[in-house]
Amino acid sequence: MRWVGVVVAGAFLGAGCSVVAGDPRPQVFRAESSSAIYEAIVSREVDPEPLAVGEVFGKDTLSFGAVQMKRGQSFVSGNCAEAVWGNPPLQGCTQVLRAVYSADGVSGQFAIFNLADSGAADRLVQAFRKDAFLKLAPGQPAIAGGSAQGRALGHYAVVSWVAAVGDEKPDLTDPLLAVDSVSQFLQTRLLKAG
Structure with a gap:
């Protein structure tokens, strides 16, 4: 049911891309707060196991429709601030994992921040609306504009x-x-915690 909303929202995303000087940010950004679905992983207290690169980025290729996005480099860091520009609320962030993806004419990035609880995750996602955003990942081509979405999923x-x-x-x-x-x-984390 959750993916239906994402697909509907995705229908409004355009191809708009404008390369701008300074800090990169998407032209279109959709933010979503955590919901009761993620109650089993509402905090690191109930979900203490650190994230692992293989757990998060297990697939070399991601497909949707006719598009295949190939994974490039992936990164894990205990310094969450190095992945963002601006002054986002990162208190309690113990790790950030990022990976670069590409297809013909498109570059993408996925990032996950491991925060103390769902309130911290909500605050970070909301900060990405205007006060901060992801930095380009090492090795990622210079992009700006485009489309993005941020979601708080429990304490992530x-x-x-x-x-x-x-x-x-x-x-x-x-x-x-x-x-x-x-x-x-x-989903695997939810099942283990539930």
């Missing part, structure tokens, strides 16, 4: 972001949904 904040590379004008709906599918690994 996830961000999926895709944009056109150069002068390309692809439809970004399917690439965004492909990159966002990384977050499905949290």
Whole structure:
């Protein structure tokens, strides 16, 4: 049921991409607060196991529709501030995992922040609306604009972001949904905690 809302929202995402000077941010951003579905992982107290790269980025290729996004480099860090610009609320963040994805004319990034609780995850996602956003990942081509969504899923904040590379004008709906599918690994955490 949850994916229906994502698909409907995705239908409104355009290909808009404008490379701008300064800190990159998406042209279209959708934010979602945590819901009761993620109550079993509402805090690190009930879900203490750190995230592992293999757990989060287990697939080399993500598909949605006709689009296949191939995973490039992935990164894990205990310094959450190095992944963002601006001054987002990162108190209690113990790790951030990011990976770069690409397809013809599109570059994307998925990031997950391991925060203390769902309130902290909600605050971080809301800060990404205007006060802060992801930095480009090492090795990612220079992009800005495009489409992104941030969601608080229990004590995790996830961000999926895709944009056109150069002068390309692809439809970004399917690439965004492909990159966002990384977050499905949290279903396993829910089952273990529940």
